[in-house]
Amino acid sequence: MKLILLGAPGAGKGTVAKLLTKIDGSVQISTGDILRGAVNAGTDLGKEAKSFMDAGDLVPDALIMNIMGERLLEDDCKNGFLLDGFPRIIPQAEALDVLLEKIGVELDFVVSLDVPRDVIYDRLTTRRTCENTKCQAIYNVKSMPSKVEGICDKCGSKTIQRADETVEAISKRLDTYDEMTAPLADYYKKKGQIFEVVATSSDTVVEAVKEKLAK
Ligand code: ADP
Numbered sequence: 001m002k003l004i005l006l007g008a009p010g011a012g013k014g015t016v017a018k019l020l021t022k023i024d025g026s027v028q029i030s031t032g033d034i035l036r037g038a039v040n041a042g043t044d045l046g047k048e049a050k051s052f053m054d055a056g057d058l059v060p061d062a063l064i065m066n067i068m069g070e071r072l073l074e075d076d077c078k079n080g081f082l083l084d085g086f087p088r089i090i091p092q093a094e095a096l097d098v099l100l101e102k103i104g105v106e107l108d109f110v111v112s113l114d115v116p117r118d119v120i121y122d123r124l125t126t127r128r129t130c131e132n133t134k135c136q137a138i139y140n141v142k143s144m145p146s147k148v149e150g151i152c153d154k155c156g157s158k159t160i161q162r163a164d165e166t167v168e169a170i171s172k173r174l175d176t177y178d179e180m181t182a183p184l185a186d187y188y189k190k191k192g193q194i195f196e197v198v199a200t201s202s203d204t205v206v207e208a209v210k211e212k213l214a215k
């Protein structure tokens, strides 16, 4: 399958993408994960991206389009891919259209994950991540706490709030989403490519996508 997953931070794009990869071996491509990996590895890309990310700002398009231009040409994309966190703004969507045309790839559709704002806010502020970059286990202080508060079950390192998951950074990410990313739903609607799903549970989304693909 070749899909774009569209939705606010905390809407569950990553979780849904991981579930979908198990169906047919399509790969998850998360620009957020690629960027965080680059920051942790201390590459030039990581150094350039870090300050934007910590502030909850978008990383410049040129960097993102370079990453995606290379990534979509890798062999593992031939089975299909799930784009998670990209495109993020109309110019990226337009650039992606040009890129896909150039490499002769056609999307199945664009899944829009619809989740109430209070649910999203709650999910993001209660998320904790293991600070050990090799582990990065994810917890939730309400729904999935570690056995000992503040300590990772898997490796014993500290669990922390991501720099972009403080209340300030989250508000900013959600504002940025409303202003810059939400208009993408209209962009794809006009092109007849949108598939809207109420996404309170990731399993519901996966079932709906499966059904739609089968049609
Ligand atoms: P979320 O969607 O939960 O905000 P991501 O993991 O997708 O988090 O992204 C984390 C950060 O990485 C973003 O806040 C932004 O700084 C950067 N980023 C990720 N994808 C893009 C993109 N397509 N364009 C610009 N910046 C991006």
Ligand code: ZN
Pocket (backbone or CB within 6 Å): 130, 131, 132, 135, 136, 137, 152, 153, 154, 155, 156, 157
């Ligand atoms: Zn850990």
